[in-house]
Amino acid sequence: MTYIDKLNSELKEYLFILSNKNKDTFNYLKYKFDKYIKAKSLNRLKGVGMFCGVDYQKIPGFDCKYWYSRLDHSISCAYMTYNFTNDYTQSISALFHDMGTPAFSHCVDFMLNDAINQESSEKNIHDVISMDDELLKCLDNDKINIDNVVNLEKYTIVENKKPKLCVDRLDGIFSTGLIWQRFWNLSDIEEIYKYMNVSKNEDNDNEISFSNLKSAEKFYKGAYNYSIGLQKNNDKISMKYMGDLLSKAIDNNIFSKEELYILTEKDVIRKILNCNVDEVKKMWDIFTKLDKVYNSDIFIEDKYCISLESKKRYVNPLCNIENNTKRLCDISKESSKLLKKYMTFKDSKYAYIDYKIN
Secondary structure (H helix, E strand, O other): OOOHHHOOHHHHHHHHHHOOOOHHHHHHHHHHHHHHHOOHHHHHHHHOEOOOOHHHOOOOOOOOOOOOEHHHHHHHHHHHHHHHHOOHHHHHHHHHOOOOOOOOOOHHHHHOOOOOOOOOOOOOHHHHHHOOHHHHHHHHHOOOOOHHHHOHHHOOOOOOOOOOOOHHHHHHHHHHHHHHOOOOOHHHHHHHHOOEEEEEOOOOOEEEEEOOHHHHHHHHHHHHHHHHHOOOHHHHHHHHHHHHHHHHHHHOOOOOOHHHHOOOHHHHHHHHHOOOOHHHHHHHHHHHHOOOOEEEOOOOOOOEEEOOOOOOOOOOOEEEEOOEEEEHHHHOHHHHHHHHHHHOOOOOOEEEEOOOOO
16 A cells, blocks of 8 residues: 555545546556655655644644645645656656755744745755665666756746746645635635646746636635735744744754754654753643734733744746736736735734743
8 A cells, every 4th residue: 555545535636636637647656656755764754744833733723634744745746747747757856855854844944043035944855865775776766867856946847936836836825725724625726726737937937827817816816815824923923933942952952953854743742742851841832732822013021922024925827828928917906916915914013922931
């Protein structure tokens, strides 16, 4: 039985949709990917959550439907890449793209004071693969050169600069809408996805695009919800707090920064719970019981209180309709208004939680 066979029914159906409901493609990739998934460095990602720690909290809106890991995200990206390119090597590149992700993902960027770009935490993919003999053997058996799966910049379907759409960004929006923020169901995703293909953009690069305006607008409403959710103080204080907790644990030698790239989140949590540093254990207890975030226009003394900007995550999808290729927000007034609303969005200057942190 493969890893994908063991997924819950909704996730298996999601992957089936991403394979364009082609049973042969779905099964072909399921078996082809499985040998890679069993390799230690990729398999670790099943213990790293996609949503940066929200799985462990009680904040309203943070109640994920079920666990969705960085491995599940990577598999979804690989399925989409194959659907859009029919290129197995590019699909393996998508499968590998998050292998340098630490436990608690972008919370580590907040720990490293990189909330704006959120690019500091990821290790070099080439280095990770090079240390995994099992992965190297899989690549050799498939006659794939390591250099052809680590240079993501040349695969614009896999990763692309915002506001362009790529599979990494696309699954982030799809999975958030399906599992975390729950503004979509599978039928919504299927309706959106069937009108997506590949077109040449203004830079003459391949980019995922829409062939139907209504479908693109429906997608954009969800993308707006996703983007706003990540700009709100609830999310920012959660990630900053977790980053501070990890930093405190590292300072107290509970684990090292390097171990965050080796351990799963359960491993990290176990070390926190079994440590002899009461402050770190208390911080974790507060994190898991957190059910309310307060907003303020002034700094609140004697509380865990923050004010910071974080990475703006948004898209402006390409549309190729009747051989006319333009950005959605250039042809849709509704989507253009949402983009402007997002770009000018400001939550309260400060956010705090009702606990005193030493």
